[in-house]
Amino acid sequence: MADRVQRERAQQRAEEVVEAIARSSHAVDYDAILDEIDSVLESDAEEYVRSFVQKGGQ
Amino acid sequence: MGIETEYGILAPDAPELHPTVLSAAVVAAYPGIATGTTLEWDDPIPIEDAHNRMLANGARLYVDHAHPEYSGPEVTSARAAAAYDLAGDAAVVAAARVASAELGVEIGIYKNNTDSQGASYGCHENHLLPRSLPWESIRWALPAFLVSRAVITGAGRVGIGQHGERSGYQLTQRADFFETAEGIQTTQRRPILNTRDEPHAAPSRYRRLHVITGDANRCPFTTWLKAGALAGFLACLEASALPGLELADPVAAFSTVSHDTSLTALLELADGRRLTALDLQEAFSEAVAADAVRRPEAYEADVNAAWAQVLSDLRNDPAVCADRLDWVAKRELLMAYAVRLGLNPDDAWGGPRLAQLDLAWARLDRPGPFDVLEKAGRVRTLVTPSEVATAGVEPPSDTRAWLRGTLVRLVPERVMAASWDWMAVSDTDGRVHRLDLSEPTGLTAERVGAVPDAAAVDALLRRLA
Structure with a gap:
């Protein structure tokens, strides 16, 4: 009985670890993406944001 | 159903060109097969100017309030709505490219809904309803749905307030521009419930529900779920199978939901209960799922399943929705960018770098952050590029x-x-x-x-x- 509970707990921990890894790999590796994004952004952020003015709209 | 989008437009090197002139040049330059630019329009569509064109895919491309606007053709599924929405992006970008070459000025096209300097422009949804469904039922049921769905449909925005006067990140582009509960107007004192009822069909049989609260979305999944969940909600309303969930103050609740990235804010109901936006969406999603068991033909099963899954994911860990929802995908990227710049994310929202990335996210006419994410496989694709190309030239x-x-x-x-x-x-x-x-x-x-x-x-x- 105790053995089974322990096995189940171990199993549960393993699943949690796998899940955590999946989540962290989901959350990181933005580096290469951000490198590419940096290269497509205007150099003067402040001027770009200030000049974005729209007229009216529904 | 159908989706119409007003695009942001900017020619930074030619500030003397009025955006209405720019928009007209874009519409006139559309390079695909379309009617001419001088068609006469019958009521109820006013002739704002000569730039009204019908495209070979059944859509309409025109100038509206100083923006190029694309109204997708009438479709019967959320998937088709998403495909024709993407075809609209492609049509406006192609037209802007030609106009840009003709005028000799760079023309930027943006799929967002505010400049954070006081202006907002819409992405409206239209659903055909039977005239027999009384407006009182719609008025009773719809506000709580439209307000709470921001947790799914929000495009994400850096800045809070109509002029971005407070720093921070919020779920939607549009919420700060809604000031009344109900009304027919769309350009000022915008109402949560828009009463404009031009069915463009026999008025004795049909009503057109015109929804103006939504954001224009980049993730095709978000567009698909936005269209499909609203269609499901309306089918459930027609069957009188919705739970009674009426907000005490929908206008205030819309801001509350949009400003609450933790998704835990409590909203007061007319009967005194207090529920979160996720609670409300789950109640609607469950009611739809239950009615779909009785009447499967009235619903899109894949939409219902995806809706329930997204709500469950949002409750457990919103970050896992970065592959599906605009506001999550953008927030994850902005936070990673803030870290790279050595900024404390909580302080960085007010600076120009994150606001710049927010605008670049919406820009369609050149590769930007959204395209980079999509290319890296971080955004779930829903319709293939060839389906979008077909939707650009063939009607439903x-x-x-x-x-x-x-x-x-x-x-x-x-x-x-x-x-x-x-x-x-x-x-x-x-x-x-x-x-x-x-x-x-x-x-x-x-x-x-x-x-x-x-x-x-x-x-x-x-x-x-």
């Missing part, structure tokens, strides 16, 4: 848009006038035939039959007029 086959688009594709120069519910088309002898398209699911491919080429159009006009 199962609505009247099929006849409209087919005639535009085959004889664009002979379409003398067009609206959603009628067209005037001349035959080869110059006689003008007026076609009645008032039944939205009337003149479909199946009902009209094959129209192989322009030579077959005369016979078709004689048969239909």
Whole structure:
């Protein structure tokens, strides 16, 4: 009985670890993406944001 | 149903060009098959200017309030709505590219809904409802749905307030621009419930529900779920199978939901209960799922499943929705960017770098952060590029848009006038035939039959007029 509970707990921990890894790999590796994004952004952020003015709209 | 989008437009090197002129140049330059720019429009669409064009896919491209606007054709599924929405992005970008070359100025096209300097422009959804559904039922049920769905449909925004006067990140582009509960207006004191009821069909049988609270979305999944969940909600409303969930103050609740990225804010209901936006969405999603067991034909099963899954994911860990929802995908990226810049994310929201990335996210006419994420496989694709290309040139086959688009594709120069519910088309002898398209699911491919080429159009006009 105790053995089974322990096995189940171990199993549960393993699943949690796998899940955590999946989540962290989901959350990181933005580096290469951000490198590419940096290269497509205007150099003067402040001027770009200030000049974005729209007229009216529904 | 159908989705219409007003695009942001900017020519930074030619500030003397009024955006209405720029927008007209974009509409006129559309390089695909379309009607001319001087069609006459019958009521209820006013002639704002000469730049109104029907495209071969059944959509309409025009100038509205100093923005180029694309109204997708009438479709019957959320998937088609998403495909024609992407086709609209491609049409406006292609048109802007040609206009840009003609004018010799760079023209930026943006799929967002505010400049954070006081202006907002919309992405409206239209759903056809039976006239027998009383407005009182809609008024009772819809606000809580529209307000709470921001957790799914928000495009994400850096800045809070109509002028971005407070720093921070919020779920939606639009919420700060809604000031009343109900009304017909769309450009000021915007209402959560818009009462504009131009069915573009027999008014004795149909009502058009015009929804103006939504954001324009980049993730195709978000667009698909936005269209499909609202269609499901309305089907459930028609069956009187919705729970009674009425917000005490929908306008205040819309801001509350949009400003709460933790998704835990409690909203007060008219009966005194206090629930979160997620609680409300779960209640609606469950009611829809229950009615779908009884009437599966009234719903899209994949939409219902995806809706329930997204809500469950949002409750457990919103970050896992970065592959599906705009506001999550953008927030994850902005936070990673802040870290890279060495900024404390909580302090960085007010600075120009994150606001710049927010704008670049919305920019369609050149590769930007969203495209980089998509290319890296971080955004779930829903429709293939070839489906989008097809949606750009072919009308949906199962609505009247099929006849409209087919005639535009085959004889664009002979379409003398067009609206959603009628067209005037001349035959080869110059006689003008007026076609009645008032039944939205009337003149479909199946009902009209094959129209192989322009030579077959005369016979078709004689048969239909």
